[in-house]
Amino acid sequence: MIVQSIKMAWEAITSNKMRSFLTMLGIIIGVMALVVLVSLVNGATGAVTSEITALGNDMVTVNIRDDKGSPMRLEDLDELAVLDAVGEAAPSGSMNATAKFGYSDVTVSLYGTTPAYYNVQGLHMKYGRFLKTADVENASYVTVLAYNTAEELFGKADVVGEQLTIGGRSFLVVGVLEEDTSLFASMIGGYSAYAPFTVESRMADEPYVTALSVSPGGNTDETESQVESFMLARFNQDEDAFRLMNMSSISDAMSTVTGTLSLLLGGIAAISLLVGGIGIMNIMLVSVTERTKEIGIRKAIGAGKKSIMMQFLIEALMVSLMGCLLGLALSWLILEVATVIAKTIAFSMSIGVVLLAVGFSSIIGLIFGLYPANKAANKHPIEALRYEG
Amino acid sequence: MSSESRPIITMTDITKVYTVGGEEVRALDGANLTIREGEFVSIIGPSGSGKSTLMNIIGCLDVADSGEYILDGQSIEQYSEEELARIRNKKIGFIFQNFNLLSRMSALANVELPLIYQRIHMGDRREQAAQALARVGLTDRSNHKPTELSGGQQQRVAIARALATNPAILLADEPTGNLDSKTGEDILALFHELHRAGNTIVLITHDPKIASQAQRRINIMDGRVTEVGA
Numbered sequence: 001m002i003v004q005s006i007k008m009a010w011e012a013i014t015s016n017k018m019r020s021f022l023t024m025l026g027i028i029i030g031v032m033a034l035v036v037l038v039s040l041v042n043g044a045t046g047a048v049t050s051e052i053t054a055l056g057n058d059m060v061t062v063n064i065r066d067d068k069g070s071p072m073r074l075e076d077l078d079e080l081a082v083l084d085a086v087g088e089a090a091p092s093g094s095m096n097a098t099a100k101f102g103y104s105d106v107t108v109s110l111y112g113t114t115p116a117y118y119n120v121q122g123l124h125m126k127y128g129r130f131l132k133t134a135d136v137e138n139a140s141y142v143t144v145l146a147y148n149t150a151e152e153l154f155g156k157a158d159v160v161g162e163q164l165t166i167g168g169r170s171f172l173v174v175g176v177l178e179e180d181t182s183l184f185a186s187m188i189g190g191y192s193a194y195a196p197f198t199v200e201s202r203m204a205d206e207p208y209v210t211a212l213s214v215s216p217g218g219n220t221d222e223t224e225s226q227v228e229s230f231m232l233a234r235f236n237q238d239e240d241a242f243r244l245m246n247m248s249s250i251s252d253a254m255s256t257v258t259g260t261l262s263l264l265l266g267g268i269a270a271i272s273l274l275v276g277g278i279g280i281m282n283i284m285l286v287s288v289t290e291r292t293k294e295i296g297i298r299k300a301i302g303a304g305k306k307s308i309m310m311q312f313l314i315e316a317l318m319v320s321l322m323g324c325l326l327g328l329a330l331s332w333l334i335l336e337v338a339t340v341i342a343k344t345i346a347f348s349m350s351i352g353v354v355l356l357a358v359g360f361s362s363i364i365g366l367i368f369g370l371y372p373a374n375k376a377a378n379k380h381p382i383e384a385l386r387y388e389g
Numbered sequence: 390m391s392s393e394s395r396p397i398i399t400m401t402d403i404t405k406v407y408t409v410g411g412e413e414v415r416a417l418d419g420a421n422l423t424i425r426e427g428e429f430v431s432i433i434g435p436s437g438s439g440k441s442t443l444m445n446i447i448g449c450l451d452v453a454d455s456g457e458y459i460l461d462g463q464s465i466e467q468y469s470e471e472e473l474a475r476i477r478n479k480k481i482g483f484i485f486q487n488f489n490l491l492s493r494m495s496a497l498a499n500v501e502l503p504l505i506y507q508r509i510h511m512g513d514r515r516e517q518a519a520q521a522l523a524r525v526g527l528t529d530r531s532n533h534k535p536t537e538l539s540g541g542q543q544q545r546v547a548i549a550r551a552l553a554t555n556p557a558i559l560l561a562d563e564p565t566g567n568l569d570s571k572t573g574e575d576i577l578a579l580f581h582e583l584h585r586a587g588n589t590i591v592l593i594t595h596d597p598k599i600a601s602q603a604q605r606r607i608n609i610m611d612g613r614v615t616e617v618g619a
Contacts, residue, residue, distance in 0.1 A: 001505075001508060004505050012493075015493050294491055297490075298502070298506075299474060300450060300477065300489070301477065301483060301503040301550065302475065302478020302503050302554075303474060303478075304470070304471040304474035304506075305470055305471055307474075307506060381450045382451060385450075385485075
């Protein structure tokens with residue numbers, strides 16, 4: 001009987017293709033909205049999250065906001081570095097300065113740090129070397145440039161041995177980092193350069209450590225708690241003296257935001273599916289009235305209420321599911337195009353969202369098909385036979 | 390067919406009352422009727438005589454308010470709509486004045502329709518439908534849609550649909566009403582042929598000429614049934 005009902009539904013749907021398509025359109029658009037929006041958010045979240053992880057390393061950063069009259073010195077970092085859950089610790093002083101080479105100049109973020117920074121931040125050299133302990137101890141005017149900074153200033157990347165000025169002082173370029181092609185870098189943008197902490201602190205007139213980053217010796221959570229108790233001890237148990245951050249807390253916050261976002265977008269899409277369902281009900285009601293005679297004939301030759309009910313219900317379900325299928329196909333196409341356009345992000349439909357779309361469409365088809373189907377099933381055969389449309 | 394054969398339809402004191410605009414209309418007022426297996430009976434009456442009501446009750450499209458109706462040994466009384474549908478499906482072969490075929494479907498598919506509701510499987514169903522179409526001489530029109538057929542052919546398809554389930558009775562309501570006289574005669578000839586083959590036929594009409602073709606004539610007037618001739 002179900003096979004027959006499906007056949008009948010197919011005949012009814014194909015006998016009025018334009019109308020069936022327009023009815024489906026509501027569902028097509030609804031499914032498209034649902035799948036595309038959720039997939040876009042998921043794709044972007046996935047990309048950003050993997051960037052953070054890649055960037056990430058799982059370092060812990062500390063910003064000192066109030067030194068309580070006992071500021072941290074570079075030597076204090078050695079005490080931090082000996083903690084068993086701490087790998088390495090590096091200061092990161094920062095200032096903005098103008099870098100000049102010949103006639104070109106660019107505003108750079110100059111970071112003052114120590115050799116440990118290289119491992120803590122997970123950097124990679126393209127040319128030359130990173131800062132050395134001797135550079136810090138001697139306060140040498142040497143600098144390591146980010147790849148894009150070198151290109152911007154020199155028009156090329158291999159500039160080890162060149163001289164340039166930063167903040168009016170002459171620096172020797174000892175190294176150039178690998179190009180950072182990550183989404184994160186392109187989002188944040190800007191140019192950076194790295195100098196010995198002793199040099200940068202003198203230029204910035206900030207002799208103390210105000211920011212530092214720590215790489216974990218093992219478990220990041222443990223690192224975080226050890227660093228925290230160290231800092232608390234250092235600043236008389238004042239929690240407001242510093243702020244502690246790690247990348248996983250950033251990505252946690254981010255997934256909460258995107259989770260809410262996809263819920264919101266999904267909700268909007270669900271509303272458009274609901275509207276699509278109402279469209280189905282509307283057309284099914286028209287169809288039931290138009291086909292009153294057919295219902296009468298079917299009943300006269302022996303179709304029971306259940307058979308008629310089933311026929312119209314399956315018809316509504318089929319319209320809805322066909323719309324869903326078309327919507328999924330279009331969504332796939334849109335996501336493929338989006339992937340090509342976005343270049344760095346690969347958008348794809350997850351099984352979850354596909355199942356959600358199919359499930360939701362089925363429920364919509366059934367719920368909004370129920371009333372028209374019931375109306376059809378309850379028609380009295382004699383009156384239905386007499387109907388002249 | 391003599392009076393020894395088994396009764397297919399037995400009606401005793403059948404009453405049906407409609408309320409139209411606050412006024413009671415006794416469409417059937419104590420109707421008594423017996424039709425036996427293999428008979429070709431015509432029921433004749435002018436419009437408003439209760440003819441349609443009688444047909445609806447015989448055809449199990451409606452149930453009487455009071456009285457007893459036994460169809461093929463089964464008392465039709467307190468049945469649900471679902472059960473009445475099943476009885477119609479098994480025992481009644483309807484033939485309507487305006488053919489009532491489903492225009493979207495081929496002739497064969499139309500004939501198959503009652504078999505679908507009997508849940509007969511595809512292969513058997515096709516075969517039974519094809520046989521029914523062969524009996525009305527339309528094998529070569531199996532795949533034509535009703536709109537591609539003449540009125541006479543459409544009525545033949547409808548008759549094949551009625552025959553397909555091997556019903557207890559063929560119930561024809563003005564089957565020639567929408568046909569020209571020549572085609573009407575052909576259809577009546579087909580009824581005679583089916584009658585000779587042993588089918589029980591009840592033909593409802595307002596036309597005495599057509600009614601007289603039957604073996605037995607039953608008059609209906611003001612909701613009462615009287616026999617004419619033998």
